[in-house]
Amino acid sequence: xxxxxxxxxxxxxxxxxxxxxxxxxxxxxxxxxxxxxxxxxxxxxxxxxxxxxxxxxxxxxxxxxxxxxxxxxxxxxxxxxxxxxxxxxxxxxxxxxxxxxxxxxxxxxxxxxxxxxxxxxxxxxxxxxxxxxxxxxxxxxxxxxxxxxxxxxxxxxxxxxxxxxxxxxxxxxxxxxxxxxxxxxxxxxxxxxxxxxxxxxxxxxxxxxxxxxxxxxxxxxxxxxxxxxxxxxxxxxxxxxxxxxxxxxxxxxxxxxxxxxxxxxxxxxxxxxxxxxxxxxxxxxxxxxxxxxxxxxxxxxxxxxxxxxxxxxxxxxxxxxxxxxxxxxxxxxxxxxxxxxxxxxxxxxxxxxxxxxxxxxxxxxxxxxxxxxxxxxxxxxxxxxxxxxxxxxxxxxxxxxxxxxxxxxxxxxxxxxxxxxxxxxxxxxxxxxxxxxxxxxxxxxxxxxxxxxxxxxxxxxxxxxxxxxxxxxxxxxxxxxxxxxxxxxxxxxx
Ligand SMILES: Nc1ncnc2c1ncn2[C@@H]1O[C@H](COP(=O)(O)OP(=O)(O)OP(=O)(O)O)[C@@H](O)[C@H]1O
Ligand SMILES: [Mg+2]
Numbered sequence: 345x346x347x348x349x350x351x352x353x354x355x356x357x358x359x360x361x362x363x364x365x366x367x368x369x370x371x372x373x374x375x376x377x378x379x380x381x382x383x384x385x386x387x388x389x390x391x392x393x394x395x396x397x398x399x400x401x402x403x404x405x406x407x408x409x410x411x412x413x414x415x416x417x418x419x420x421x422x423x424x425x426x427x428x429x430x431x432x433x434x435x436x437x438x439x440x441x442x443x444x445x446x447x448x449x450x451x452x453x454x455x456x457x458x459x460x461x462x463x464x465x466x467x468x469x470x471x472x473x474x475x476x477x478x479x480x481x482x483x484x485x486x487x488x489x490x491x492x493x494x495x496x497x498x499x500x501x502x503x504x505x506x507x508x509x510x511x512x513x514x515x516x517x518x519x520x521x522x523x524x525x526x527x528x529x530x531x532x533x534x535x536x537x538x539x540x541x542x543x544x545x546x547x548x549x550x551x552x553x554x555x556x557x558x559x560x561x562x563x564x565x566x567x568x569x570x571x572x573x574x575x576x577x578x579x580x581x582x583x584x585x586x587x588x589x590x591x592x593x594x595x596x597x598x599x600x601x602x603x604x605x606x607x608x609x610x611x612x613x614x615x616x617x618x619x620x621x622x623x624x625x626x627x628x629x630x631x632x633x634x635x636x637x638x639x640x641x642x643x644x645x646x647x648x649x650x651x652x653x654x655x656x657x658x659x660x661x662x663x664x665x666x667x668x669x670x671x672x673x674x675x676x677x678x679x680x681x682x683x684x685x686x687x688x689x690x691x692x693x694x695x696x697x698x699x700x701x702x703x704x705x706x707x708x709x710x711x712x713x714x715x716x717x718x719x720x721x722x723x724x725x726x727x728x729x730x731x732x733x734x735x736x737x738x739x740x741x742x743x744x745x746x747x748x749x750x751x752x753x754x755x756x757x758x759x760x761x762x763x764x765x766x767x768x769x770x771x772x773x774x775x776x777x778x779x780x781x782x783x784x785x786x787x788x789x790x791x792x793x794x795x796x797x798x799x800x801x802x803x804x805x806x807x808x809x810x811x812x813x814x815x816x817x818x819x820x821x822x823x824x825x826x827x828x829x830x831x832x833x834x835x836x837x838x
Pocket of ligand 1: 745773774775776790800806
């Protein structure tokens with residue numbers, strides 16, 4: 345968790361923002377309403393204080409009539425002021441003459457008057473005679489009070505008769521305290537409720553996004569790079585309702601998938617055309633090629649004496665037409681494998697096949713040393729015998745063609761974990777680094793004069809891979825200087 349919230353899920357962010365905002369608003373509303381309540385309760389207390397004063401004035405003047413003038417004043421005791429009818433409990437009074445407290449006291453619950461301490465007297469004596477009520481802390485059990493100078497004969501000098509009346513703030517504070525507690529509890533409950541409901545609502549609102557992510561992952565796993573592509577994955581209509589923001593993403597996602605599916609379909613169609621063209625062209629080339637070969641062979645065998653240079657030209661025509669026939673056959677085979685055309689599925693004994701293939705290789709390249717390691721029992725796979733033979737022959741031909749004379753070529757066959765594993769290894773110079781990356785691609789060959797002079801085309805390993813893959817197997821190559829090994833794995837059958 346980082347302080348800025350980076351890396352938080354959107355859900356968490358929204359819920360945290362909601363809770364924080366709600367807490368701020370609750371705090372603001374709570375503080376403002378508590379302050380307003382306190383102000384209004386204090387105002388009411390001040391009004392009560394005013395009533396209390398009018399009662400005490402009755403005591404001072406003996407009537408409720410207009411205020412008496414100073415000479416007719418009676419200096420009352422605080423007790424008398426407090427005992428005036430209707431005084432509320434907790435009311436306090438202090439009577440001062442010339443700034444000194446003559447008497448003071450407060451009414452308890454039972455209506456009895458109790459004396460005040462010297463400190464409390466001093467605090468009351470200090471209340472300003474400005475006509476406004478003042479809050480003061482009397483300490484001890486009395487606590488906070490609201491006090492007002494009710495009567496002053498000499499407000500400017502402060503040396504006349506002065507009566508201070510006070511009412512306790514305890515009730516106001518209790519009420520305010522209760523309201524604070526209630527507001528805090530309601531706010532806390534509201535915040536918890538908002539967090540829980542908010543989390544649910546946000547989760548519900550974001551669920552379509554999760555489903556979209558799952559769809560996107562499924563699309564990402566589809567093999568879109570080759571072959572016929574069925575891009576059927578779509579966001580369900582309910583999640584692609586473009587009236588909502590999330591739905592707009594879903595709709596855009598579906599549009600994108602439609603677009604990609606269309607593009608892939610077009611690519612597949614054009615690839616199919618190219619494959620079809622290569623297959624047709626190769627097929628069509630076979631007949632004229634065999635005619636060329638046939639005629640050149642015929643001319644060579646006719647026994648007619650032809651000039652040496654013409655004989656040479658004829659033999660070149662024959663050998664090149666043989667090579668071209670091979671090339672055309674390879675292209676045709678690759679085009680057919682690309683089409684995904686079914687291969688034959690016959691039981692094939694790889695053991696016997698490699699014995700034949702290695703002995704053929706020995707006959708064609710006697711300069712190399714050919715070794716064979718094969719189990720005594722047949723190694724059966726299900727497949728197309730001529731194609732599998734071509735796989736082995738291509739690997740052996742490579743070992744013969746791309747290594748110098750004297751190279752030892754070891755062909756090994758074994759059954760490992762339900763797979764027939766064929767390896768062809770040689771101790772030649774290794775595969776040219778320029779070709780290693782794309783070894784199994786079409787027309788991949790090292791750009792050396794040797795390759796060209798040997799008439800290599802670079803289709804051999806592409807055919808190996810296509811045939812092996814069509815058999816449900818795999819092929820790999822490892823090569824360092826002095827050790828090159830091709831490994832072919834094909835599921836074996838009992
Ligand atoms: N045993 C090997 N040792 C060294 N290099 C090799 C070996 N086998 C293959 N290569 C390299 O890999 C390249 C590709 O081989 P691939 O069989 O596909 O084509 P090619 O042999 O050149 O032509 P083709 O087989 O079509 O006549 C070769 O040109 C060669 O450079
Ligand atoms: Mg080859």
